[in-house]
Amino acid sequence: MQLVTWNTQWCCGLDGVVSPQRIVQHARALADFDVLCLQEIAVHYPALEGNAGHDQVALLRALLPGYQVFFGAAVDEWTPDGQRQRFGNLIATRLPVLQLQHHPLPYPADAGVRSMPRMCTVATVRDPGLGAVRVMTTHLEFYSKRQRMAQARALRVLHAQACAHAVAPPEASGDGSPFQSKAHTPHAVLCGDFNFEPHEPEHAAICAPAGADDSEGAPLGMRLWDSWRLLHAAAPQPPTFRLYDRRYGPEPGSCDFVFVSDSLKGRVQRFVVDAATQASDHQPVAVSIA
Incomplete structure (x- = not known):
């Protein structure tokens, strides 16, 4: 799986030009991506x-013929x-x-601190070599450390719950209803702009061993790993x-990371990291997982 993640700053480059086309061109130059995760997409x-x-x-x-495009509006x-105005994350x-x-x-209250709601979009895809993989993309709060830590912990819980379903799935069903069996998998990639740096406690919270909190409901050992540090x-x-x-x-x-599950x-x-482009105020990141 070839994946690119990029906070696009609503596709606005440092030259002040807003260009989704330029974002796609630079992403294609970085990798022949199977999955493209973009943050700060505006409507x-x-x-x-x-x-x-x-x-x-x-x-x-x-701009992405042959790709399915999914948008999750945090706002x-x-x-x-x-x-109607929407702002959030996109997976293609x-x-x-x-x-x-x-x-x-x-989104806990933090009086007087600039902030906006945040969310995580999850697309479970089928990779030819890896099988089912949960691709999770997000953009955490920049100004409020209180909100950012709560969001980091929630991402770990989301991953742990999904892993628990993979180990102990619900009752099987093929009846075609919304209760029909889902693709539960321990394989996961969590990427995006996290607005913290590697030495900060929010990073440690995401990478902490799952199962430390009983509310997570996951077997011990199910955790997320920083891809850069793995290599x-x-x-x-x-x-x-x-x-x-x-x-x-x-x-x-x-502050832009790609975390992977134990299984990956x-x-x-x-x-x-593409350190040359100035098509956004962030640099895009590409990973290969096989």
Whole structure:
């Protein structure tokens, strides 16, 4: 499986130009992706820098023939004049899709702190070599550390619950109803912009052994692993944020990650950061899992 993940900043480059086409072109140059995960995709937000007033989901769908495109709106709201606006994450894949889920993430109150709702989109796809894989993409809160930690812990719980279903599936059903059997799998890839760095406690929370919290309901050992660290141990991950644009901090940092399940930890073969492009304020990441 070839996967690319990228926070696109509503497809706005550092030149101020909003271009979904440029995002797709750069992603294709980075990898012949089976799965493309994009964060910060906007629908009808003309006030954003560069004017992102168009429907970027529709534009990206047209730019990706042969791919199924799924959009999960973390924010879904209407302007006073009745215009619907949406902002969230997108998964495009040329692999067969078995199931799609959208999970709102925790949004605890944090008085006076700028924030917005966050969510995780999960597409279970069938890879020819790996079988069923849950591809999870998300974008965690930037300003509120309280919300970000709650969201990181919730992602680990979502993974643990899915692993528990794979070990102890519900009653089998082939009746064609919504109760019919689902594709439960321990294989998972969790990617996106997490807005924390590798040394921060939110990273440790995601990578903590599942089962430590009884509410997770998963067997001990079911956990998530940082793909970069699996390949490069203690070597620092190349920066994916603030490399060229320092509005959000003085130094480059890494906050775009690809985590994999226990069942895939020995299958990560490649992890590449495109450090050259300025088509967004983040750098895209490509991984190969086989």
